[in-house]
Amino acid sequence: MRLFPLAGTLLLSLASVSHAQAYHIADHWQVGGQGGWDYILSDDAAHRLYIAHNARVEVVDTATGKLIGAVTGLKSTHGVALNPDGKTGYISDGAGNAIVVFDRASLAVKATVPAGTNPDGIAYEPTTKTVWAFNGRSKNVSVLDTSNNTIVATIALPGKPEFPQADGHGAVFVNIEDANSIVKLDAQGKKIEGTWPLTGCESPSGMAIDHAKHRLFSVCDGKKMAIVDFASGKLLGLASIGDSPDAAGFDAKTGFAFSSNGEGSLSVVDTGKAGFPTIQTLATARGAKTMAFDAVTGKIFLGAAKYGPAPAPTAATPRPRPTILPDTFEILVVSR
Missing domain, CATH: 2.130.10.10 (YVTN repeat-like/Quinoprotein amine dehydrogenase)
Structure with a gap:
């Protein structure tokens, strides 16, 4: 999650896209x-939108725009990842320093698994059936085995991680905000495979x-x-x-x-x-x-x-939002 300065309203501008499109x-x-x-995730097949909103994750029906319900009892949510089984979801609870496992039908919490400090971006990796929670303050990633909801690896990172993506073939990528780079992780070996500089890209966040x-x-x-x-x-x-x-x-x-x-x-x-x-x-x-x-x-x-x-x-917050x-x-x- 990133903070941002507030600016005035922008005008719509079109370059090479037609007005009709x-x-x-x-x-x-x-x-x-x-x-x-914080992060929002679309479950396209189920027509659901998951919204990390303060201490809850709200679920909206994308066919109607109506609120279905919420996963509650959390501390400060950041992101959501979904298991392809269609039944299970995972939430990065930043202030709770945990990965929260929930049932997608009932929205009930099934397990709360301790992770690193302030888990933020989170992704499901399909070849290993693991969930990767990237911990912003401890600068590492917690790897959850979804078969038993246990942490099977904690991998140190070269800086503060932001948002991740998995390629579906055993690689997980994450932006490193304070090092202006991307780290490639090997899901099977649970290790860093490469670090790529992002020249001209300051403080990368979303991916x-x-x-x-x-x-x-x-x-x-x-x-x-x-x-x-x-x-x-x-x-x-x-x-x-x-x-x-x-x-x-x-x-x-x-x-x-x-x-x-x-x-x-x-x-x-x-x-x-x-x-x-x-x-x-x-x-x-x-x-x-x-x-x-x-x-x-x-x-x-x-x-x-x-x-x-x-x-x-105040002295502690000279530019309050x-x-x-x-x-x-x-x-x-x-x-x-």
Whole structure:
């Protein structure tokens, strides 16, 4: 999870995408509740959206926009990973320093497994049937065996990890925020296989993956998206995006990569064209920095809320952030 400066509303800009094909905000789903939120995950097949929202994970029906329920009793949620069995999910509970295992039908907690300090990004690795929780403060990754819900490895990392992706063939990749790099991990050997510098990419956070073309898309400070060939580790280019990004997405059907930016914009990058041009910048809402992409419908889901005034500065917090107003949290639905 990344903090972000707040900026004014941006204007919609189109480059090489026609007006008829432009992304737009199609709906607002009111969720409510209190506090901040982090990563959002779409379960495309089940038509469900999982939202890490303060001390709970809320579940929304993406066919209706209605709240189904929530996984509760947690401390500070960050991310969600799903088992392909269709029955089980996993939550990184940052303040709880744990991986929380839950039943996707009842949303009941099945197990709470101690992890490292402040687990944040989380991913399921299918070849080993393991869950990888990346611990921001202890700078390591906890590997959970899903057959018995035990930690089978703890791997030290060369810096603070952010968002991960698994390639489905035994490799897990993660952005290292304070080292401006990507680490490749061997899931079978449970070890680091390589570290790739992201030249021109400061503080990488969100990451998306193109499985077919073997590419990773890391969004960075300085309004850049780094495109990396994960077969070789080569940096292919830097695309221009909005300010203060925290999440990325990729549509295999169109070849478009997305960056959700805390300034209040969604950047659309055409990865099929030379130079990786940004073809649209959609005004969203300030603070709408995390997103999920539904590969079936092509819709993008963004978390947003309204803000009150910032508290007075203190020596400990010289630049306090505005408060999130209770019951204003919503999901912005973006479509073409």
